[in-house]
Amino acid sequence: MTMIDDRVHRELRSVWDAIPPLAIDDVPNAREQSRVMAVPVAHDPAIVWAGTLVPGPPGAPPISVRTFVLNARPARPIPALVWIHGGGYIFGRAEDSDALAQLFARETGAYVISVDYRLAPEDPFPCGLEDCYAVLTWLAGESRGLGVDPGRIAVGGASAGGGLAAALALLARDRGGPAIAFQMPLYPMLDDRNLTPASREVTDDRTWSRAKNLSAWRHYLGHEPGGEEVSFYAAPARARDLSGLPPAYTMVGTVDLFRDETLDYVCRLSQAGVAVECHVVPGGFHGFEHLVPDAEVSRRAQREYVNALARGLYGQFI
DSSP states (O other), X not given: OOTTGGGSOGGGHHHHTTOOXXXXXXXXXXXXXXXXXXXXXXXXXXXXXXXXXXXXXXXXXXXXXXXXXXXXXXXXXXXXXXXXXXXXXXXXXXXXXXXXXXXXXXXXXXXXXXXXXXXXXXSOTTHHHHHHHHHHHHHHHTHHHHTEEEEEEEXXXXXXHHHHHHHXXXXXXXXXXXXXXXXXXXXXXXXXXXXXXXXXXXOOTTSXXXXXXXXXHHHHHSXXXXXTXXXXXXXXXXXXXXXXXXXXXXXXXXXXXXXXXXXXXXHHHHHTTOOEEXXXXXXXXXXXXXHSTTSHHHHHHHHHHHHHHHHHXXXXXX
């Protein structure tokens, strides 16, 4: 029994006990294991989806994206969401988020664009972030032809995707890039330093653990994490100035490695004058709502962030 077993929510425990460990030091094997574990997604007939390529950053290859939009969409411009998948910056695919992207499109009426950004260690920081920025700028530039309102573009992601969403908001602010109306970094991977109590508590290999996190940061940065030279665009928790960022929603579980860095970031956003809402889920481990989707605690958590996204896209968040 590990130190977090008795803290996992009772509705999640049966699955928690059966989760196989995922070793990420062998990156190709981790990618294959994540593909094998992926659940096939049924296509929602109410949603039109397509795969396409958008121009990459200067000198980089085109970026594969998957787009999702309601079949019966209104004639007026609709909001949009740039969604960024997780996977510790080293594995995962845009198609892993197909079910969630369809849910976002169906429940919010948004044009959802899911990004297959480049992965480390083959393409370390800043490659993945620059891919996400290229997709954001393409979306804003093509908004009229896509039927998208450029004033209502949100960015979001989970885990490493949440870290990229937070970094993307910082990068767009600092470059004077496309305006982001709302950000939704869910249980985000924000801090390479791994100094928080939660980063020491969560060592169980059934979830995203300290050892996995350190390994993933090493791959993403291309060197040992924790040094003074690490950019805050790689690790947004290092950013000193969080002013001028878009309103934010996040959620994290109490037995998630990223609990403390998420809560610290939320506090600092609020102190910088950014409107922010955070839900802390008792007994939630990393990515619990996807691993145990039928649990009431999972359905409730997902409803809350889908509703928050809708409020953010339609100017009702604050």
